[in-house]
Amino acid sequence: MEIYPIIMAGGSGTRFWPASRSKLPKQFLDIIGSKTMIEQTLDRVSPICREENTIIVGNEAHHDLLNKVSGQKQVVILEEPFGRNTAPCIGLAAVYMRKHGVIDEPMAVLPADHFITDEERFRGILSVGGKLAFQGSIVTIGIVPTRPETGYGYLRRGSVQDEIDGVSVYNIKEFVEKPEQNNALKYLESGDYLWNGGIFIFTPEIILKEIEIHLPEVYEGLLKIEESMDRDDYGEILRSVYEEFPSISIDYGIMEKTGLPVLSIPGDFGWSDVGSWESLYDLRRNETDENGNLVQGKNLLLDTKSSFVFNQSGNQIVVGLGLKDLVIVNTGDVILVADLKKSQEVKKILEEIKRKGPTSIL
Amino acid sequence: MEIYPIIMAGGSGTRFWPASRSKLPKQFLDIIGSKTMIEQTLDRVSPICREENTIIVGNEAHHDLLNKVSGQKQVVILEEPFGRNTAPCIGLAAVYMRKHGVIDEPMAVLPADHFITDEERFRGILSVGGKLAFQGSIVTIGIVPTRPETGYGYLRRGSVQDEIDGVSVYNIKEFVEKPEQNNALKYLESGDYLWNGGIFIFTPEIILKEIEIHLPEVYEGLLKIEESMDRDDYGEILRSVYEEFPSISIDYGIMEKTGLPVLSIPGDFGWSDVGSWESLYDLRRNETDENGNLVQGKNLLLDTKSSFVFNQSGNQIVVGLGLKDLVIVNTGDVILVADLKKSQEVKKILEEIKRKGPTSIL
Numbered sequence: 001m002e003i004y005p006i007i008m009a010g011g012s013g014t015r016f017w018p019a020s021r022s023k024l025p026k027q028f029l030d031i032i033g034s035k036t037m038i039e040q041t042l043d044r045v046s047p048i049c050r051e052e053n054t055i056i057v058g059n060e061a062h063h064d065l066l067n068k069v070s071g072q073k074q075v076v077i078l079e080e081p082f083g084r085n086t087a088p089c090i091g092l093a094a095v096y097m098r099k100h101g102v103i104d105e106p107m108a109v110l111p112a113d114h115f116i117t118d119e120e121r122f123r124g125i126l127s128v129g130g131k132l133a134f135q136g137s138i139v140t141i142g143i144v145p146t147r148p149e150t151g152y153g154y155l156r157r158g159s160v161q162d163e164i165d166g167v168s169v170y171n172i173k174e175f176v177e178k179p180e181q182n183n184a185l186k187y188l189e190s191g192d193y194l195w196n197g198g199i200f201i202f203t204p205e206i207i208l209k210e211i212e213i214h215l216p217e218v219y220e221g222l223l224k225i226e227e228s229m230d231r232d233d234y235g236e237i238l239r240s241v242y243e244e245f246p247s248i249s250i251d252y253g254i255m256e257k258t259g260l261p262v263l264s265i266p267g268d269f270g271w272s273d274v275g276s277w278e279s280l281y282d283l284r285r286n287e288t289d290e291n292g293n294l295v296q297g298k299n300l301l302l303d304t305k306s307s308f309v310f311n312q313s314g315n316q317i318v319v320g321l322g323l324k325d326l327v328i329v330n331t332g333d334v335i336l337v338a339d340l341k342k343s344q345e346v347k348k349i350l351e352e353i354k355r356k357g358p359t360s361i362l
Numbered sequence: 363m364e365i366y367p368i369i370m371a372g373g374s375g376t377r378f379w380p381a382s383r384s385k386l387p388k389q390f391l392d393i394i395g396s397k398t399m400i401e402q403t404l405d406r407v408s409p410i411c412r413e414e415n416t417i418i419v420g421n422e423a424h425h426d427l428l429n430k431v432s433g434q435k436q437v438v439i440l441e442e443p444f445g446r447n448t449a450p451c452i453g454l455a456a457v458y459m460r461k462h463g464v465i466d467e468p469m470a471v472l473p474a475d476h477f478i479t480d481e482e483r484f485r486g487i488l489s490v491g492g493k494l495a496f497q498g499s500i501v502t503i504g505i506v507p508t509r510p511e512t513g514y515g516y517l518r519r520g521s522v523q524d525e526i527d528g529v530s531v532y533n534i535k536e537f538v539e540k541p542e543q544n545n546a547l548k549y550l551e552s553g554d555y556l557w558n559g560g561i562f563i564f565t566p567e568i569i570l571k572e573i574e575i576h577l578p579e580v581y582e583g584l585l586k587i588e589e590s591m592d593r594d595d596y597g598e599i600l601r602s603v604y605e606e607f608p609s610i611s612i613d614y615g616i617m618e619k620t621g622l623p624v625l626s627i628p629g630d631f632g633w634s635d636v637g638s639w640e641s642l643y644d645l646r647r648n649e650t651d652e653n654g655n656l657v658q659g660k661n662l663l664l665d666t667k668s669s670f671v672f673n674q675s676g677n678q679i680v681v682g683l684g685l686k687d688l689v690i691v692n693t694g695d696v697i698l699v700a701d702l703k704k705s706q707e708v709k710k711i712l713e714e715i716k717r718k719g720p721t722s723i724l
């Protein structure tokens with residue numbers, strides 16, 4: 001058995017604006033550690049997966065960035081002409097594998113822009129997931145919740161189904177949409193819920209069968225793509241099929257509807273989707289100075305606490321005076337100053353810029 | 363009688379850093395209105411003073427800026443090699459006037475970087491001050507206090523001495539140094555105190571006599587300068603004399619010590635020394651938008667209140683999210699983000715930069 005890592009790298013990444021842009025999403029940034037998040041995702045699985053089995057599914061808008069990531073590596077890059085959420089993305093990787101004769105090896109679907117603290121533990125759990133998927137299961141690695149988060153979907157787990165290599169495996173009774181605050185609190189307290197971190201493991205055979213049943217129009221398109229994969233008109237077919245694809249997640253399109261049992265392994269390896277400047281600040285708290293400030297780039301802070309300065313310009317100095325809980329990001333063309341605790345609302349700014357311009361800074 | 367305006371423009375202006383710099387002090391900025399503060403000071407007196415009677419005393423470090431201000435104007439510019447506070451500055455103007463045969467016309471000493479709302483009223487009061495000075499008095503225009511300010515010196519006034527053109531003239535009993543908070547409150551409540559706004563009117567004859575009595579070493583230096591004024595070695599003499607000058611204010615050096623009566627006219631014309639970003643924001647409050655934000659330059663503000671954006675870069679946009687009571691200044695090389703209510707502490711930053719560098723941004 002060999003695990004095929006499928007790195008989902010098509011995200012448009014608006015949460016780290018202005019450091020992330022439509023042309024430079026978060027997965028291509030080195031906002032945590034010295035490597036980009038996508039490189040870290042590759043490195044994380046490399047001890048248990050063969051490089052040439054790795055498939056990165058990205059967006060053709062990021063063609064150069066994707067090529068730079070693959071570099072000397074023997075990974076496969078599949079470029080989607082448009083983002084259509086995770087179901088078409090995973091389907092594309094699955095038909096690529098089938099086209100290349102791989103139908104019953106586990107494919108481990110991994111978001112390219114998550115952070116994991118205990119990589120050893122993560123690999124252990126991924127390996128167990130691979131074994132279960134190889135035996136025909138649909139597996140998801142849920143994240144053990146640490147707070148009543150309302151920004152994620154949840155998985156309601158049932159009883160222990162198995163115990164493999166010291167890892168407990170549960171069946172999943174329900175996929176739950178993002179909850180209200182009081183429900184999120186209940187989920188946390190009950191201990192029966194996991195965060196849906198978007199990490200899935202299954203074989204191409206099984207997931208394609210499920211797509212055929214629950215998303216037949218997607219399956220039909222995937223078939224056309226699969227047929228064209230060794231032909232000159234692949235790009236053309238891919239584009240015309242993607243134009244017709246619905247934008248639909250694997251969670252909503254398959255997981256919530258499948259008649260097959262879904263297994264889950266609780267992931268207790270320290271996880272973050274690094275969803276905002278605030279969460280990045282929290283993750284890097286060990287790097288803060290005695291005033292709780294996290295600084296990168298030229299800066300001078302006076303009477304300033306719990307703030308985050310991210311200055312990418314070598315020609316400008318960011319000077320703070322009397323500040324608290326602020327994030328200041330300077331990218332050379334944009335200077336963002338935001339309440340760190342409201343930094344998840346950066347999306348509002350992008351909506352405003354879409355309306356009023358200048359769109360060059362999106 | 364003709365009033366000779368003496369514009370004191372030698373200030374180093376650190377309060378509006380980073381917009382003001384050691385090479386570009388506040389009086390050369392157009393932070394309020396479309397003209398620079400020094401130009402506004404000139405315009406303010408032009409209806410009652412002849413242009414060719416105007417003397418600007420500045421620092422030679424600002425030679426080009428001073429020349430730009432004088433431009434086509436027939437004003438006299440005297441450049442000090444070093445700033446030595448107001449006593450030498452005023453003495454220099456006085457000996458220049460004496461050298462040119464003017465000894466008993468009033469010289470009105472005016473800081474170049476103050477803002478006045480009711481210019482008509484100001485000129486009325488200045489004219490009365492001129493008349494009194496022409497009759498041999500030392501006159502100061504005090505400012506009617508509007509708050510218990512601890513950042514200014516005060517004048518304790520006595521009884522009404524005169525009533526000229528509808529303007530009451532008081533004698534001054536005492537020059538008071540910057541008070542503690544509780545004293546400032548008492549001063550405000552008593553109604554007997556005026557702010558010392560640094561506006562004085564006297565003749566060269568009288569002030570030079572006072573300098574001779576109370577600051578004899580300064581007077582001696584001024585004599586050397588006066589003698590050299592039509593000679594080639596003027597610059598050399600000026601420099602060597604200034605090197606020896608003490609740094610001393612006219613208030614401390616003369617006003618607090620003079621045996622002559624000092625008269626004061628309460629100035630009720632709307633005055634500000636525009637001493638910080640906060641005071642500038644207050645002065646320009648009529649320009650704020652519905653959220654109380656005052657903005658200049660490219661910006662986009664969301665959920666932001668009572669903040670001041672001063673963006674001098676045409677290539678960068680300042681974006682604010684969830685802010686309150688902040689000032690954001692972008693000068694291209696420096697981005698200052700400060701609590702608006704602590705903006706008078708900008709000086710602390712400059713001290714820090716003097717210690718740690720880079721001094722290029724001072």
